[in-house]
Amino acid sequence: MPKVVDREQYRKELLNGCIELFAQKGYGSITMRQIAEGLKVSTGTLYHYFDSKEAIFMQLVQELCEQDISRFFAQAPEVETLEARLQVVMAFVLKSLQFYQQQMLLWVDFFQQTRTGGDEELQFLRQIWDGTRDATVDYLQLPNTELADFLMIFIDGLIIQCVYNRGIEDMDWFHHQSQLMIQMVCSHEQLSPQS
Secondary structure: OOOOOOHHHHHHHHHHHHHHHHHHHOOOOOOHHHHHHHHOOOHHHHHHHOOOHHHHHHHHHHHHHHHHHHHHHHHOOOOOOHHHHHHHHHHHHHHOHHHHHHHHHHHHHHHHHHOOOOOHHHHHHHHHHHHHHHHHHHHHOOOOOHHHHHHHHHHHHHHHHHHOOOOHHHHHHHHHHHHHHHHHHHHHHHHOOOO
16 A cells, blocks of 8 residues: 655645755755755656746745744743834744844845746745744734834844854843843834824
C-alpha cells in the first residue's frame, strides 16, 4: 500500500527547513539545488512543492508572519490600557529581536535580488506589512492605522540597530527606547480628539 503523505504538512516542513538555509547563504546566493541538498530531498521533490526559489521564499515569509502573529495572540494577555498593550507588544518584540533582524536582512536581500522584476514582489511584501499592521491595530484597539504604522516603523528602527552591532548586551538601551516610544504614543493619544 502506498504511503499517504499529507501534502500541506510536508510543504510546511520543507518551508520550516528553509529558514536556516536562507539565513546561512542569503536569498541571492542559494540555489534550488542547494536548498534541496540542505533539506535532504531531491530537486524534483522540491520543484513538486514549489515552482521556484522565489515561491519558496514568499511562502516562507508568509508562513513566518502568520506563525508570529498566532504566537503573539496565543501568549498576549488581556490588558485594559493602550500603554499596557504597547508594553506587551514591545516585550514580545524585544524577546525575539535577533530573529527579527535575521528576517529583515533576508527581506532586504530578497528585495535587492528581485527588484528588477515586476511589482508582484513589492505587492507581496506590502501585503505582509498590511496584515501585520492590521493585527497590530486589532490588538492595540486603535481607531485607525496611523499609530500602528508608526509602531511598526519604530520596531524596524530597533531591528536596524542590531545591524549597527547593538546586541543582547544593549537590552537596557532597547528597553529604554521602547519606553520612550510608549510614552510618546500614549501622550499623542491623550492629546488627540476622540472620534
